[in-house]
Amino acid sequence: xxxxxxxxxxxxxxxxxxxPMPALADPxxxxxxxxxxxxxxxxxxxxxxxxxxxxSPAGEIYASVQGGEHPGIQVYSAKxxxxxxxxxxxTDLHGFIIAKAPDGTPAxxxxxxxxxxxxxxxxxxxxxxxxxxxxxxxxxxxxxEGKPATNLTGIAVAPNGDIYVVDGYGLDFIHRFDKTxxxxxxxxxxxxxxxxxxxxxxxxxxxxxxxxxxxxxxxHGRLVHMxxxxxxxxxxxEGLRLPxxxxxxxxxxxxxxxxxxxxxxxxxxxxxxxxxxNDNQDEIRTNxxxxxxxxxxxxxxxxxxxxxxxxxxxxxxxxQWGRVTRLTRQ
Numbered sequence: 001x002x003x004x005x006x007x008x009x010x011x012x013x014x015x016x017x018x019x020p021m022p023a024l025a026d027p028x029x030x031x032x033x034x035x036x037x038x039x040x041x042x043x044x045x046x047x048x049x050x051x052x053x054x055x056s057p058a059g060e061i062y063a064s065v066q067g068g069e070h071p072g073i074q075v076y077s078a079k080x081x082x083x084x085x086x087x088x089x090x091t092d093l094h095g096f097i098i099a100k101a102p103d104g105t106p107a108x109x110x111x112x113x114x115x116x117x118x119x120x121x122x123x124x125x126x127x128x129x130x131x132x133x134x135x136x137x138x139x140x141x142x143x144x145e146g147k148p149a150t151n152l153t154g155i156a157v158a159p160n161g162d163i164y165v166v167d168g169y170g171l172d173f174i175h176r177f178d179k180t181x182x183x184x185x186x187x188x189x190x191x192x193x194x195x196x197x198x199x200x201x202x203x204x205x206x207x208x209x210x211x212x213x214x215x216x217x218x219x220h221g222r223l224v225h226m227x228x229x230x231x232x233x234x235x236x237x238e239g240l241r242l243p244x245x246x247x248x249x250x251x252x253x254x255x256x257x258x259x260x261x262x263x264x265x266x267x268x269x270x271x272x273x274x275x276x277x278n279d280n281q282d283e284i285r286t287n288x289x290x291x292x293x294x295x296x297x298x299x300x301x302x303x304x305x306x307x308x309x310x311x312x313x314x315x316x317x318x319x320q321w322g323r324v325t326r327l328t329r330q
Contacts, residue, residue: 027272028252028264029330030313034296036080036326037061040070045291046322047071052245052304053316053324054098056123057106059309062086063316063324064093064110073108078308080326087125090115095154095166095201095245095304101128102161102179111152111165118155118165118177131163131181140173140186154201154245158228159211164202166215172196174213174230187230188215194224194232203246207253207267216243218258223269237269242285244318249307256302256315260284262327275299275327287320294323 039046047068054062059078065071073089073096076082086108096110101120107128108121120129133141133150141148153168161179166172166188174188188194197219205214205225212233213226222238223246241259248254251267260278263271276299283289289300301318308314313327 028311029273030275030327031330032276032297033326033328034294034323036314037063037076037324038081039322040074040082043069044321046074046324048287048320049316049322049324050287050303050318050320051093051316052096053306053314054096054108055306055308055314056098061308061314062096062098062108064089064096064304065322066091067320068322086121086123088121088127089125090119093119094152097155097157098123099157109155109157109163111155113152113169116150116152118152118163118181120163129181131177131183135183136175136186140167140171140175140189142170154199154216156202156204156213158204159206162228164213166199166202168198168200168218172199174199174202174215176230185230187226195220196224199224200243201245203248205248207248207251214246214253216246216255218242218244223255237265237271244303245305247305247307247313249311254305254307254313256305258285258301258303258318260299260301262299262302262305262313262315276302276325285318287318289319291321291323299325 047065051064061076063074071091073086075084090112092114093110094113101107110119116133118131138148150167151169154166156164163177166174172189173186175186176184196217200216200218203214205212215224221240223236225233225236241257241261243255244258245256253265255263262275264273278298302315303318304316311329315325317323
């Protein structure tokens with residue numbers, strides 16, 4: 001279920017002019033459990049999973065679902081049993097995370113793709129913040145039928161509480177807000193020096209001091225590092241298979257790749273493990289792979305990824321029926 005591949009990325013020491021960091025001493029080993037989640041009663045699968053996945057401090061699993069009988073954010077126990085849906089959660093959260101709110105409690109920060117707004121919800125669903133995309137200057141938006149619009153796909157929260165949201169299905173700009181929701185700035189886009197082509201998801205890379213923004217430049221198959229003001233620091237990794245989402249644990253970086261693979265990179269940006277690699281071009285990067293064709297050792301379109309406290313990975317796929325896999329660390 002796992003095989004090791006040669007490095008495909010630039011070492012961080014070469015990119016940033018620093019001494020290379022030591023590679024992972026023991027490359028991680030995972031096994032795939034494609035039946036870990038038990039869907040809501042009466043459902044064979046969770047529903048259209050063109051969304052994201054997160055784990056709360058209590059170990060509960062939160063998955064965003066955009067269709068089916070229980071759309072929104074479904075909550076599961078640490079053992080994979082369906083518990084409830086989060087009240088007030090939008091049904092189009094393409095990207096969301098659980099992070100510390102300004103009051104110190106865990107909260108859901110999400111980007112509503114079609115609704116064009118950013119939300120902060122308590123884990124109980126209480127709305128703490130709702131930022132309409134209309135506060136972003138029109139110069140950073142696409143104009144369809146004469147109306148400016150965003151198409152928000154990913155979100156990250158910095159250590160100081162600043163919120164970063166990427167217009168990954170729009171013009172690839174990243175919009176920055178303070179912890180109160182006040183608009184601060186926009187950067188990125190398709191022009192120099194960023195040259196993004198579908199900057200799909202973003203994450204705060206806490207492996208470095210100071211922390212950095214790590215971006216999935218999906219159609220270019222690469223990951224890009226920026227400082228928290230949006231200045232490009234360098235390409236962290238390249239040669240990836242449509243990288244869609246990121247998860248960090250210690251020095252380990254997990255990448256969900258839409259073209260049928262999950263990869264583990266070290267702090268140098270080197271690929272040390274691949275999981276569930278699927279090379280069938282007719283099955284990958286699409287949401288049309290039906291449950292009867294799912295193989296227990298293959299991915300089809302990984303879209304969201306998160307570590308739990310034990311270092312296991314949970315992966316949600318772009319799939320109209322909905323598929324979540326747990327990668328159990330050995």
